[in-house]
Amino acid sequence: MRGVLKLLAKPFTDTVGLARWMLVIGVVITAAFIVCAVFAPWLAPYGFAQSAVDGTRFPKAGAPSGEHWFGTDRLFFDVLSRVIWGARTAIEVVILSILFCVVIGVPLGLVSGYFGGWPDRILVLVMDAIFAFPSFLLAIVFSFLLTGLFGGSVLAVALSLTAIYIPQYFRVVRNTTVSAKEATYVEAARAIGASDGVIMRRYLFGNVVQSVPVLATLNAADAILTLAGLGFLGLGIQSTDAAEWGHDLNRALADAGAGIWWTGLYPGLAIVLLVTGLTLVGEGLNETLNPTLRRRRLLPVVMPARESTTEEAR
């Protein structure tokens, strides 16, 4: 238990100054959205597609008021509720897509890098091709295809996001595996009789997934934007299936001219805040976990000589 706590606290204790602040602020913002997502049914005053309470209709595009803090939109929906429920959709989609990326991309990269040969070369080629393709365009294509298959569901959007992010997981894991498999400890494992499967699971896995958390948080921020972009284009999730910020922004477009600012401002703010929070966490983690960027907290070296200078080694 204490070990786990220590491990979780490591990114905080290992960083100083800016990196630590980035991490703390990012974690706080992200945590707030996660709380919204988890407790949406209790936090949101109304349902995301609720337009009346006890038979009384909400006002159409009503300005913020005591009943509707963020106002209501043209479809009589409560904006505050939709923003809170939108957090749930966003987090669901991001978690699902990252889960798919990790569950598919990591083992694929590990096996491909470990065995090498022509299957590896083909996979690298395919992944590079996907990676080189403009990702938003790819997301549009995939969500078209997948919405046809699964309907405008969270799953369909999550899968199209998976398709565009998976090459990064594959590449990172595959390349670290290619270098890690030459290590003496891998040959030592073979020398005690370990099979390829054991070597990949117990010797390589733990050493090649270390950059995945950073990748995942940075991708999460990107995924929020892509999701909102898809919604803004009217692709992906429909208003009545779930609350989705991008989609709401799209509908708010028409309101802006009529002086109805609240339908656009709050979903927009939510997107910006969550993306900022996740980016801060990602960059903060990057500072700590990525050894090439890391500047350790160094105790100043006091030189005993006359000048008694203080030096900070890098």
Add this chain to the structure above:
Amino acid sequence: MPTKPESVTGNDTVIDVRDLSVHFGLRGSTLARLFGRDAGTVKAVDGVDLALRRGEVVGLVGESGSGKSTLGRALLGLVPITSGNVVFEGRDVGRMGRRELREVRSDIAMVFQDPNAALNPAMTVEVAVGDALRVQGVTSETERRERVVDALERVGLSPVELFLAKYPRDLSGGQKQRVVMARAIINSPTVLVADEPISMLDMSVRAKILQLMLDLKRDLDLSYVYITHDLASAKFFCDRIAIMYLGRIVEIGDTEEIFAHPRHPYTRALLKAIPDPDPARSVPRDLPRGEIPDAASPPLGCAFHPRCPVATATCGWESRDLRSLLEEHWTRRDAETYERERALVGDLDHLDTPATTARIGSGPPDQVRALLERIRAENPDEPLWQGVSEITEDGSGVVVRFHEGEDPDLRPAGGAEVACVLYGDDQG
């Protein structure tokens, strides 16, 4: 064929290596492969015979690149065998399936040169050592723990509780090597292959690790293959020593015999390079002249001849030696002379293709010949000249012909076996 006394391959032989070759295909550049050019092979191990008897310590000694590690790894089936056999307790390691190989790897264990790299950084000591049991099918965690504790005690890591949960980064080099040793002995192997187990350690712990290895040998009935580039530690540790050079064993015999009567010129050179009895100093070596040749295209004849101070006419002299001779000569000339002679001799690159006939010169043949004569006169003792059978003038240069070389096999000589044209009991 090298002849071996029958007793060596008798009943008490644990591992019998028979005419073993391990060649690695070199992967050339993509471009070279596109044009179908073969990048060649490295004969890391090239026709080695070696028998390890029960309870014996055999040393494999040689400079870096002589194929010691490859030979050691071949014993566990860790490298693909090109030809020949490694026979362990009557079974051929090269023909084993996965199951059998796994079993063999519990009977033959290996200790690696760099303890800092030989342990998975993500495993604690307990998991790392216990994994040797786990892959061999010991599923009970309590049993593993008991045996790990026992093994760690054996290698002198006590109090054991202090080490179980440690990661390699928390240990010193010597402690790490002890952990590696614990992992190696935990399956009660019969043979331990130790690949330069002390060369990366601090001077202060080297003797302790060697002593530990001796204790383990006594307590656990181990046989050792001890790989080193350092004859001094081999003298302390080994019953028999095999001197390796470019993938071959060039001399093998009992340790006392090797030290009392070194025969092969390479062995003698290595012995001379041992600094002094003080083991705290090992570096200033006076190894034989020249560098270790490229293993991908070894010298013709006896592979040691370019560096051999006593080489004879039939040791395999060839075109590349001529090139080295000229280039070495030019290091002692001023720039102007160099330019002049260089122009006279012309292009040398074609000499890199090994041949016993070498054509050089792009000027008057008599001047080229005169240059060679001058070089010869400077150092008439240079062994290369014995190998030259004739120099004939030809167009705008000369053709230097060398005697056909002989590639000496390992032959009994006195109390040892030596691969050198100068030795062999039949020749006296």
